[in-house]
Amino acid sequence: MSLQFTTYLIVGLTFALYIGIAIWARAGSTKEFYVAGGSVHPVMNGMATGADWMSAASFISMAGLISNMGYGGALFLMGWTGGYVLLAMLLAPYLRKFGKFTVPQFFGTRYYSKAASTVAVICLLIASTTYIIGQMTGVGVAFSRFLGVSNSTGIYIGMAIVFMYAVFGGMKGITYTQVAQYCVLILAYTIPAIFISMQLTGNPIPQLGLGSDMAGSSVALLHKLDLIVQDLGFSQYTTTTRLSTLNMFVYTVSLMIGTAGLPHVIVRFFTVPKVKDARASAGWALVFIAILYTTAPAVAAMAKMNLLKTINPNIMTNADVFAPDAQIAYDQRPDWMKRWEVTGLLKFADKNGDGHIQYYNDASKNADFQAKAAAAGWKGNELSVNADIMVLANPEIAMLPNWVIALVAAGGLAAALSTAAGLLLAISSAISHDLLKEKFMPDLTEKGELMAGKIAMACAIVVAGLLGLHPPGFAAGTVAIAFGLAASSIFPALMMGIFSKTMNKEGAMAGMLAGIGVTMFYVFAHKGIFFIKGTEFLVGSLGQNFFFGIEPNAFGTIGAIVNFAVAFAVKNMTAKVPDDIAAMVENVRIPRGAKAVDGAH
Amino acid sequence: MQHDSIGYWKATLGLIRTVLIIWFVVSYGFGILLAPELNNIHLGGYPLGFWFAQQGSEYIFVVLIFWYAWKMGKIDEKFDVHEN
Numbered sequence: 062m063s064l065q066f067t068t069y070l071i072v073g074l075t076f077a078l079y080i081g082i083a084i085w086a087r088a089g090s091t092k093e094f095y096v097a098g099g100s101v102h103p104v105m106n107g108m109a110t111g112a113d114w115m116s117a118a119s120f121i122s123m124a125g126l127i128s129n130m131g132y133g134g135a136l137f138l139m140g141w142t143g144g145y146v147l148l149a150m151l152l153a154p155y156l157r158k159f160g161k162f163t164v165p166q167f168f169g170t171r172y173y174s175k176a177a178s179t180v181a182v183i184c185l186l187i188a189s190t191t192y193i194i195g196q197m198t199g200v201g202v203a204f205s206r207f208l209g210v211s212n213s214t215g216i217y218i219g220m221a222i223v224f225m226y227a228v229f230g231g232m233k234g235i236t237y238t239q240v241a242q243y244c245v246l247i248l249a250y251t252i253p254a255i256f257i258s259m260q261l262t263g264n265p266i267p268q269l270g271l272g273s274d275m276a277g278s279s280v281a282l283l284h285k286l287d288l289i290v291q292d293l294g295f296s297q298y299t300t301t302t303r304l305s306t307l308n309m310f311v312y313t314v315s316l317m318i319g320t321a322g323l324p325h326v327i328v329r330f331f332t333v334p335k336v337k338d339a340r341a342s343a344g345w346a347l348v349f350i351a352i353l354y355t356t357a358p359a360v361a362a363m364a365k366m367n368l369l370k371t372i373n374p375n376i377m378t379n380a381d382v383f384a385p386d387a388q389i390a391y392d393q394r395p396d397w398m399k400r401w402e403v404t405g406l407l408k409f410a411d412k413n414g415d416g417h418i419q420y421y422n423d424a425s426k427n428a429d430f431q432a433k434a435a436a437a438g439w440k441g442n443e444l445s446v447n448a449d450i451m452v453l454a455n456p457e458i459a460m461l462p463n464w465v466i467a468l469v470a471a472g473g474l475a476a477a478l479s480t481a482a483g484l485l486l487a488i489s490s491a492i493s494h495d496l497l498k499e500k501f502m503p504d505l506t507e508k509g510e511l512m513a514g515k516i517a518m519a520c521a522i523v524v525a526g527l528l529g530l531h532p533p534g535f536a537a538g539t540v541a542i543a544f545g546l547a548a549s550s551i552f553p554a555l556m557m558g559i560f561s562k563t564m565n566k567e568g569a570m571a572g573m574l575a576g577i578g579v580t581m582f583y584v585f586a587h588k589g590i591f592f593i594k595g596t597e598f599l600v601g602s603l604g605q606n607f608f609f610g611i612e613p614n615a616f617g618t619i620g621a622i623v624n625f626a627v628a629f630a631v632k633n634m635t636a637k638v639p640d641d642i643a644a645m646v647e648n649v650r651i652p653r654g655a656k657a658v659d660g661a662h
Numbered sequence: 663m664q665h666d667s668i669g670y671w672k673a674t675l676g677l678i679r680t681v682l683i684i685w686f687v688v689s690y691g692f693g694i695l696l697a698p699e700l701n702n703i704h705l706g707g708y709p710l711g712f713w714f715a716q717q718g719s720e721y722i723f724v725v726l727i728f729w730y731a732w733k734m735g736k737i738d739e740k741f742d743v744h745e746n
Contacts, residue, residue, distance in 0.1 A: 127716075132697070135715035139689045142720045146685050149727045150678050154734075268717060272706035281707030299712045300701060302694075310694055335745050340734055344727035351720045358716040650671055651743045 064463045068207065071467040072474060075245050079475075082238045103338055107345025109239035110329050114346065115246060115353055116480030117199020121473050122536035125451030127361035131296070133303030134361060136313045137537060138354050140544075142347060143313070144320020149343035152321055153330035155559045157339040158648075158655045162331060164324045164551065165495040171558040172566040173642055175500055180570050182495045184550035184577050185324050188543050189488050190521055192323075194592065195539030196481040197223075197522075197529030202449045202536070203473040205404040212405050213530055219477070220526040227482040227489075227518055242475045247352055249472025253456040253465050254356045257363045260459060267359035286366050289376040293369060294425030294434065298362065305610050312541070312615030319544025319617055322552030325480075325487050336652035364455040371395060371458060372420040372444065383437035388417040397457030406447035407454075413440040420444040448535050488521045489514035533588040534614070541614040542584055549576035549620025557628060559650075562643045568632030576624025580616050587613040670741040677737065681730050689719040 062070075119141065127134030161167045164185065169178030197216060200223060205215030251267070258270030262282055274281050286298045303309040320326065329346075330339045370377050375387040391409060401407035409418060415438065423442040425431055453473055456466045493514035498505045505513070533539055550573045557564040557572070587605070590596040599607065606612050611619065648654075692700055697711025705713050738744035 132712050132715060135693060135712075135719075138716055139693055139719045142723050143685065143689055146681065146723050146726055146730075150681060150730055269706075271717075272708040272713070274707060281704075283707050283709070283712070299709050300698070306694060310690060313689065313694065337731070337735060337738075337745060340731035341728070344724065344731055347724050347727055351724050355717055355720050647667065650674070651667065652738055652745050653743045655745055 062463065064466060065209070067463045068467040068470050071464065072207065072471045075471045075475065078241055078245075079238050082241050103333075103342050103345050105236060105240055106329075106333065106342050107347075108243040108349050109236045110326075110342070110346035111349035111353075112239040112243035112246060112475075112479055113329065113483055114326060114350055114480075115243075115476055116540070117196050117203070117473070117477035118537040118540035119353060119357075120246060120250065120476035121199045121202055121452050122195075122449045122538075122540075123452075124357045124360040124364065124455075125448035126535055126537050127358060128365045128451050129448050130303060131290075131298040131301040133301055133309055134358070136303055136309050136316065137541075138358065140313045140316025140541075141320060142351060142354050144317040145343050145347040145350070147317060147321040148326070148330070149340055149347075152327065152555055152559070153339040153343050154336045154652065155649050156327065156331055156555075157333060157336050158650075158652060160655065162328075163490075163495065164327060164555075165491065165499075167558070168554065168569070169499075171642065171645070172554075172569045173639065174566045177566050177570055178495065179500055180573050181551065181554070182491050184546070184573055185491055186488060187577065187581070188323065188546040188550070189325075189484050189491075190525060191546060191592075192540055192543035193481060193484050193488075193521060193525035194528045194532060195536045195543060196477060196484065197525045198532040198539060199449065199473075199536040200477040200481060201529060202404070202406065202447075202453065203470070203477050205406070206401065206450070206453055207470050207474065209400070209403055211403070215404065216526055216529055220522055223478060223481045223485070224519060224522050226478050227485040227522075228515060239479070242479050243349060245468075246472045246475050247349070249468045249475075250353050250360075250452075251356055253459070253461055253469055254360050254363075256461050256465065257367070257455070257459045258359060261363055261366065267356050267363075271359040271362055282366070283362065286362055289366065289369055291427075292376050292382050293373070293420070294422035294427060294430045296422075298365070304606070304612060307609060308606075308611050308615055311611055311618040315545045315548050315615050315617035315621075316541060318552045318621055319546075319548035322547035322550070322555065323544065324491075324551075325483050327555075328487075336655050360452060360455060364451050364458065367455070367458045368446070368451075369420070372418050383433055383439075385415070385437075386417070388419055390417050392416070394418070395458075395460075397454055400457070401450055401454060404450075406450045408445045410443055412443050413438050418444050420446075485518045485521060489518040492517040528592050531594055533592045538614055542588075545580055545584070545614060545617025545620065546577055548617035549580040549624055553621050553624040553628065557625070559646065562646045563632065563638055564628065565632050565635060565638040567635040568628040568630075571631040572624040572628025575627040576620040579623045580620030583608065583616045583619070584613040666741055670737065670743055673737045673741070674734070677730065677733050681726055685723070685726060688714060688722045693719050 123137050127137065156167060159167055161170060165178040165181045168181040169175060197219065200219035201212050201216035204219040205212045208215065208218065254267040255265050258267040259265050261276060262270040262273040263276040264270040264273045271282060275285055283299050290298050303312060330342065333339050333342050373382055373388050375382050375384060381387060391411065398407060419439045419442065421434065421442055453469055456469050493510045497513055498510055533542065553576060554569045554573050557569060586599040587597060692711065693715035697715060700711035700714065701709035703710040
């Protein structure tokens with residue numbers, strides 16, 4: 062069977078499985094199968110949350126970025142898991158006790174005004190739309206490879222399919238479909254990792270393989286990797302921080318508090334049966350997420366080693382990497398490179414015209430290395446490999462069986478589609494229900510509300526898709542910006558709503574607007590106004606990362622600090638919070654008396 | 663309120679503080695700030711600082727949440743505010 066046929070077959074089978082489960086679940090008692098029904102076992106709920114959470118950014122993009130960044134890539138790993146600790150302790154149990162259905166409803170009640178909930182909706186829309194741009198980048202990568210088309214065609218096709226998927230909507234919210242998606246996704250991620258870990262170290266568990274010696278030698282894999290990346294002018298894998306320690310620190314904070322501020326994650330914990338369950342279900346979700354997140358660093362390191370080894374086999378044997386025939390010849394390149402060249406995400410340019418592929422860090426600051434490269438006639442790096450393709454290409458690079466390659470494609474599509482569709486649904490309900498119906502058009506009919514939701518969804522996907530053609534970064538980087546926006550607006554206001562009895566509506570609103578405002582200002586200064594290329598400002602005169610060397614993706618932390626400071630300053634200048642609201646906050650702190658969720662939708 | 667709500671809230675915040683300290687020390691402490699020093703120690707083939715950043719923190723986070731949920735259940739019962 063050809064690879065293309067196997068891929069279609071496995072992708073088709075997995076989708077048949079999701080649809081089959083959706084139909085089967087519907088045929089039974091509908092209510093029971095919704096999370097809100099409350100009869101779902103916490104472990105199942107954890108898997109479903111995992112599928113919801115792990116998007117194109119986690120599945121397709123993250124390991125590739127870690128592969129490029131080395132040690133510094135840990136900011137994604139710590140950031141996107143550590144937030145669950147905050148969520149479990151600081152938000153989930155209290156929001157559950159609060160008994161509302163959505164984040165804007167919480168804001169409307171706790172901050173006793175429609176205006177507060179409108180501000181929250183706007184912040185959510187900005188964060189979610191940015192999130193979808195990142196997802197569309199990932200969708201484009203997955204579809205272009207899956208169908209063998211260019212990346213932009215992949216995005217157009219992906220836009221259409223995501224839209225249908227979201228309108229169909231039935232896949233979403235049914236816990237057992239998501240459990241199936243989780244299973245496909247995690248198998249697709251771990252099976253190739255197990256194969257590759259076996260090949261390289263003889264240890265089948267990737268988490269242990271990464272800390273093992275190379276098969277048949279007594280050199281640790283990470284030590285070997287450190288040596289070979291330096292042989293090609295890259296910086297040491299296990300010690301390279303992301304720009305600076307300060308930047309890596311605030312980047313991690315931004316992702317952590319952003320996790321605890323994103324609507325599609327928080328909503329999961331609104332609807333568990335009890336406060337007690339809200340605490341534990343965050344734990345189960347993290348168990349299933351951590352399986353992927355602890356495998357990712359192994360995928361990253363091993364993919365890097367396999368890629369470098371493919372291009373320049375001499376690095377593994379301490380032979381001369383600069384020898385004229387050390388690098389593979391372009392016309393003898395492996396098939397996987399040809400397949401990815403079609404998408405335009407892998408490119409070769411023969412700068413020195415020798416017909417061989419020189420893949421190295423041509424910006425290396427090591428003078429000794431640069432001298433050797435010049436002596437060997439190297440005229441710059443000739444191979445560009447988009448970081449977002451690493452996970453999907455990884456099993457091909459390692460020459461694993463076709464069914465494994467196909468399985469990874471199926472996992473990538475599942476991850477990209479499920480999260481993008483979920484976010485679109487969140488956007489559509491925020492616009493049609495929380496904004497239009499509650500605020501501007503109270504007599505909107507149910508039919509009109511549905512229509513408005515679909516139009517909002519279509520607009521969001523077109524905007525995100527077009528911006529996804531020229532994305533502000535790799536999929537995971539763009540998603541990180543979305544986390545920063547949520548971190549700077551929603552998280553502080555939620556925290557203050559629960560932990561401060563005196564925070565009033567004026568303070569909360571001013572804080573949110575200031576936090577997201579300053580974050581957007583910094584991001585747009587670097588990435589263009591609303592991510593439109595060519596509209597960058599200030600960086601020309603002040604330089605990149607002008608605020609203490611902090612990159613825009615990490616700026617959510619600064620935004621959150623501004624949010625807290627402004628909120629408390631404004632609070633002290635405005636009217637006291639009403640007594641009944643203070644009493645309500647007091648009551649939210651105690652688990653007893655938690656009612657079923659109201660705030661019908 | 664008939665319960666000792668001040669005592670309950672104090673106990674809750676105490677537990678949150680303990681968890682946050684551990685959470686901070688393993689990730690930001692061992693994984694970022696002290697990573698260069700810890701990298702001189704090895705855990706199998708892993709430099710220790712690198713391990714905390716890319717593996718250890720994630721495991722410890724999982725344990726922390728379950729430990730918090732269990733301790734919190736005890737506190738709920740002690741102050742008689744648990745759900746029936």
